[in-house]
Amino acid sequence: MLEGNYRLAVAIFIGIFCGFLLVKSDLAWRKTCLNMFLLKDGRLLKTLLFSLGFGVALVYLLQHLEVITLHVRPGYFWASLIGGALSGLGLAFCFRVPITALAAIGAGRLYALWSLVGMFLAVSLVGAVSDLLSASIYSWSRPLDAPQQPINFFDEGNPALWIILLSIIALTFIHFTFRGEAEE
């Protein structure tokens, strides 16, 4: 594990790569995200589906080879469901998540600064009402079980196998049915 300045230097380097990737994959542009949610453009959907299928397989393999260990924050059913719905509502208006807002600003789209302002306001609000949230939304259900990976990959109860299969099917469907539109 990296420590100290090496950790910081590598993080900056990976961040630069991530910013590069966000622009190259069109994830940083509002227009392409809008078209993805309107189901008009399959390119971003294919990128995300490929990332899911490939990533699940890669994590499964490397975890079984003991190269990586899993690091996941505890999840709560209602918090995840309501949080996802709220984020989806926000996405339908600004089409940005924190890292894509930063990438858009880097690419000169200064209007994405307003999204960052909204995000900082939300962090302050959640900090102010954290006790209330702990007593309500986080107490409605117990924490979800930690992720577990079956030893046998081809076990029919292995979620990784199903996710990879469904990703391949969805990718094939989107590839042959959706047309790509001109990006920004």
Added chain:
Amino acid sequence: MKVLTGKWSFYINGALLSAMIVLCLYLFQDTVGMNDGMIQISEYAQETATQVSDSEEIALPPLEWQTGFLGGILIGALAASLMSGNWKIRFFQDDKSGIISKSLKTILYGVGGGFFVMLGLQLAGDSFLGQWSAALQLSGGAWIFLISCFAVASGVAILLENRGESGGDK
């Protein structure tokens, strides 16, 4: 040089996105989301906004791997957009209507949208990249988050588009 100036295929983008997350898991031995970095920057912004006098000293956010990563994204996006000729200064998300109308729309949609995106992410407990990383690790909470997020975003975007409200700008 086309690799630096042109677009990349979906399978290259998808594979690199996953590989980057796995590399972070391997190198940092930590959750990959940038939640802590965003909270630190937000606290700094909040303290600066509520600063009473100039003599009051406010500590800068600590330069840790998450804040460094966020800074790197700015540099990487700047470099990529310059190389591919996509870099341009834009103040408004939409260039159809008059200045007042498009200013209001940019501010309202930007602040309101960003607020709800981050509110949801804070409730769910991690940033979007963190939720994506957790989904690759088969976390049930992350899958619930992603499915509900994409379903609501797509539904609301289609409703707004049918009303002619969602723009369609670049």
